Amino acid sequence: MLTEEERSYLKRTGEKKKNYVPVGRRGVFGGNEFAEELARLSRGIIIHSNPNNTIIFYRGKKYVRPDIMSPPDTLSKTKALEKYRYEQSLEHTSQFIEKLEDELQEYLHHLAR
Numbered sequence: 001m002l003t004e005e006e007r008s009y010l011k012r013t014g015e016k017k018k019n020y021v022p023v024g025r026r027g028v029f030g031g032n033e034f035a036e037e038l039a040r041l042s043r044g045i046i047i048h049s050n051p052n053n054t055i056i057f058y059r060g061k062k063y064v065r066p067d068i069m070s071p072p073d074t075l076s077k078t079k080a081l082e083k084y085r086y087e088q089s090l091e092h093t094s095q096f097i098e099k100l101e102d103e104l105q106e107y108l109h110h111l112a113r
Helices: 004-016 031-042 077-112
Strands: 045-050 054-058
Touching: 004 045, 004 054, 031 045, 031 054
Parallel strands: none
Antiparallel strands: 045 054
């Protein structure tokens, strides 16, 4: 484990560095939950998680960066945008169907009177 002094030093050092790896889905940051999952997968320690989408990790002195940083099933920007639009259209369609069902119930209730 790291002492509070070591954490503070690593936080200051990490904030000065320009080296970074973009995470999230096309600039969307998942917050602390995402940071904890990333720490679990990388076997690192979260030093600091900023609200401006910055996570500072400590992975140990013997950490070696993997050859391939992104998983093989990562979508391209075009595919990710296509998937996002498809999911958005499904959500909009389901909301529209709910609205029509409510209007149909109101109409049937009106006819029953």
